[in-house]
Amino acid sequence: xxxxGRYLPEYRALRARADGFLEFCLTPELAVEASLQPIRRxxxxxxxxxxxxxxxxxxxxxxxxxxxxxGPVVEPVRDAAAAGRLSxxxxxxxxxxxxxxxxxxxxxxxxxxxxxxxxGAPWTVATYMVEGGSSRxxxxxxxxxxxxxxxxxQLIDLLVEATAIHLNRQVEAGAQVLQIFESWAGALPGEEFxxxxxxxxxxxxxxxxxxxxxxxxxxFPRGAGTTYADWAAESGADVIGLDxxxxxxxxxxxxxxxxxxxxxxxxxxxxxxxxxxxxxAERILDRLGSKPLVFNLGHGVLPHxxxxxxxxxxxxxxxxxx
Amino acid sequence: xxxxGRYLPEYRALRARADGFLEFCLTPELAVEASLQPIRRxxxxxxxxxxxxxxxxxxxxxxxxxxxxxGPVVEPVRDAAAAGRLSxxxxxxxxxxxxxxxxxxxxxxxxxxxxxxxxGAPWTVATYMVEGGSSRxxxxxxxxxxxxxxxxxQLIDLLVEATAIHLNRQVEAGAQVLQIFESWAGALPGEEFxxxxxxxxxxxxxxxxxxxxxxxxxxFPRGAGTTYADWAAESGADVIGLDxxxxxxxxxxxxxxxxxxxxxxxxxxxxxxxxxxxxxAERILDRLGSKPLVFNLGHGVLPHxxxxxxxxxxxxxxxxxx
Numbered sequence: 001x002x003x004x005g006r007y008l009p010e011y012r013a014l015r016a017r018a019d020g021f022l023e024f025c026l027t028p029e030l031a032v033e034a035s036l037q038p039i040r041r042x043x044x045x046x047x048x049x050x051x052x053x054x055x056x057x058x059x060x061x062x063x064x065x066x067x068x069x070x071g072p073v074v075e076p077v078r079d080a081a082a083a084g085r086l087s088x089x090x091x092x093x094x095x096x097x098x099x100x101x102x103x104x105x106x107x108x109x110x111x112x113x114x115x116x117x118x119x120g121a122p123w124t125v126a127t128y129m130v131e132g133g134s135s136r137x138x139x140x141x142x143x144x145x146x147x148x149x150x151x152x153x154q155l156i157d158l159l160v161e162a163t164a165i166h167l168n169r170q171v172e173a174g175a176q177v178l179q180i181f182e183s184w185a186g187a188l189p190g191e192e193f194x195x196x197x198x199x200x201x202x203x204x205x206x207x208x209x210x211x212x213x214x215x216x217x218x219x220f221p222r223g224a225g226t227t228y229a230d231w232a233a234e235s236g237a238d239v240i241g242l243d244x245x246x247x248x249x250x251x252x253x254x255x256x257x258x259x260x261x262x263x264x265x266x267x268x269x270x271x272x273x274x275x276x277x278x279x280x281a282e283r284i285l286d287r288l289g290s291k292p293l294v295f296n297l298g299h300g301v302l303p304h305x306x307x308x309x310x311x312x313x314x315x316x317x318x319x320x321x322x
Numbered sequence: 323x324x325x326x327g328r329y330l331p332e333y334r335a336l337r338a339r340a341d342g343f344l345e346f347c348l349t350p351e352l353a354v355e356a357s358l359q360p361i362r363r364x365x366x367x368x369x370x371x372x373x374x375x376x377x378x379x380x381x382x383x384x385x386x387x388x389x390x391x392x393g394p395v396v397e398p399v400r401d402a403a404a405a406g407r408l409s410x411x412x413x414x415x416x417x418x419x420x421x422x423x424x425x426x427x428x429x430x431x432x433x434x435x436x437x438x439x440x441x442g443a444p445w446t447v448a449t450y451m452v453e454g455g456s457s458r459x460x461x462x463x464x465x466x467x468x469x470x471x472x473x474x475x476q477l478i479d480l481l482v483e484a485t486a487i488h489l490n491r492q493v494e495a496g497a498q499v500l501q502i503f504e505s506w507a508g509a510l511p512g513e514e515f516x517x518x519x520x521x522x523x524x525x526x527x528x529x530x531x532x533x534x535x536x537x538x539x540x541x542f543p544r545g546a547g548t549t550y551a552d553w554a555a556e557s558g559a560d561v562i563g564l565d566x567x568x569x570x571x572x573x574x575x576x577x578x579x580x581x582x583x584x585x586x587x588x589x590x591x592x593x594x595x596x597x598x599x600x601x602x603a604e605r606i607l608d609r610l611g612s613k614p615l616v617f618n619l620g621h622g623v624l625p626h627x628x629x630x631x632x633x634x635x636x637x638x639x640x641x642x643x644x
Binding site for chain 1: 459460461464465468469508509510511512513515545546547548549550564566567568569570572576586588589590591593594596598602605620621624626
């Protein structure tokens with residue numbers, strides 16, 4: 001999950017130095033500093049690049065902006081003709097600031113802190129592009145996929161191509177691990193989750209592994225529900241990120257033998273703090289900690305999270321690890 | 323799912339006759355007519371009571387209103403002290419219009435059309451009460467449950483009690499089947515889904531079955547994901563409603579031997595119509611139709627659904643049934 005954010009006063013001060021959120025992400029000086037802030041404050045084992053999954057639609061030539069408190073707004077792509085007008089011709093030019101951020105970040109980080117690059121999965125990025133932003137029912141993107149699967153596949157294929165370039169360039173700039181966010185896996189129809197979700201991600205991971213065979217890939221299919229096991233078995237990911245709704249016993253029984261697990265502390269438990277936080281964290285360590293585990297949250301840090309609760313959590317996990 | 327709605331012109335005309343949505347639900351003359359409209363138009367096998375899950379907070383004394391296009395607004399209950407001020411003393415007075423609607427509806431329906439009553443599950447109704455409406459992250463309700471599980475349990479227990487009364491009175495008024503909507507099963511933390519989800523629903527179903535042993539209960543734990551099998555095994559429901567994200571093969575393999583299934587056509591496929599609709603409906607009939615099946619949608623009818631697509635779907639299912 002994004003480690004930096006509004007819950008940190010130093011982040012809020014830094015954020016005030018850029019007008020738009022996209023500009024903030026695309027200014028290496030600011031994005032490097034945002035990526036480093038949580039590492040300095042909490043001494044975490046891994047640093048995640050500060051960026052956004054919507055740099056890809058921006059790089060494909062679409063207007064993208066973020067309204068405060070409203071979420072992202074993307075110039076919508078509603079049919080095959082509109083998808084056909086998208087192009088990767090300016091991709092390298094528009095994504096270069098992200099790759100430069102990765103390179104500067106790699107140089108700035110202590111060698112023992114792993115640098116994690118990331119991108120959105122094709123389906124998830126497509127939902128923003130087709131809906132024009134966030135959505136409650138995903139009716140536009142699902143509707144297009146039902147009505148015109150051939151045309152929709154063109155958009156998905158373009159996203160696989162662009163995202164593979166983006167991830168590979170992050171590795172070349174110094175990222176040691178990659179994470180793919182399928183944040184809207186839960187919006188995939190049960191009969192279409194392979195076609196629009198798992199298969200494009202598998203192609204993306206294969207493209208990354210072909211270029212960089214050793215790089216570990218974390219996949220976070222948030223809300224995958226009953227299909228979590230299929231994502232783990234068929235995507236080619238090395239690590240599967242669990243959302244907060246996945247019971248630990250189920251994960252231990254069904255997934256733990258198949259891949260490394262990451263997650264899944266409820267960010268609301270991190271807001272609650274105290275004994276509730278300790279109990280929630282200890283349960284994860286008890287039930288998943290006998291196998292390799294990337295301890296993490298099951299969703300992003302909430303803005304009103306007290307940073308002392310993060311200190312407490314980090315100390316607890318460090319004590320457990322010994 | 324609610325059968326009547328904005329996709330029907332006769333519904334929009336009827337809706338204009340009441341100011342607020344809650345008033346509309348609580349006026350038997352209007353609610354009976356709304357319940358009958360889709361039966362008249364489509365000749366369906368079952369009629370669902372036109373009402374809302376938020377009649378329960380209203381009946382417990384909270385302010386509830388619906389803003390057009392904004393969703394419901396509920397006077398929030400944020401702690402045990404506020405929950406302690408709620409009372410069932412006016413429950414029968416405030417819910418009587420719903421029970422009267424059921425009785426009038428039963429008298430108006432042809433005997434071969436089954437009448438389905440319903441209520442929200444305790445957790446789902448609690449989310450609206452604690453968040454004060456819909457929510458993106460459910461941080462308030464989850465936070466209370468982490469910080470003060472004893473206090474939160476009082477609210478859940480009160481909801482079990484009130485909802486049991488409401489469902490039993492619906493059966494006594496003529497409902498032949500009951501449906502329980504756990505619309506926010508997907509917001510239950512993976513380590514808390516039994517305590518706040520399955521167990522309260524199991525107590526509710528037990529209370530209904532004690533009073534009315536023969537009444538079939540449909541449970542719709544939307545977004546239950548990996549826990550769908552636990553809901554089916556532990557709730558005591560006769561029928562489990564599948565959301566649109568549940569793959570049919572998984573449902574056939576995991577759930578179909580254990581309970582009757584209901585669902586799960588994607589309402590977006592109903593908007594798409596044509597061959598995409600036929601294919602989606604036929605897949606459900608092919609994969610789940612060899613066992614008892616309540617053919618239904620996996621979520622509510624979308625407002626921009628062409629009613630001819632519903633005609634087409636009903637004809638397809640009738641042809642299949644022969």
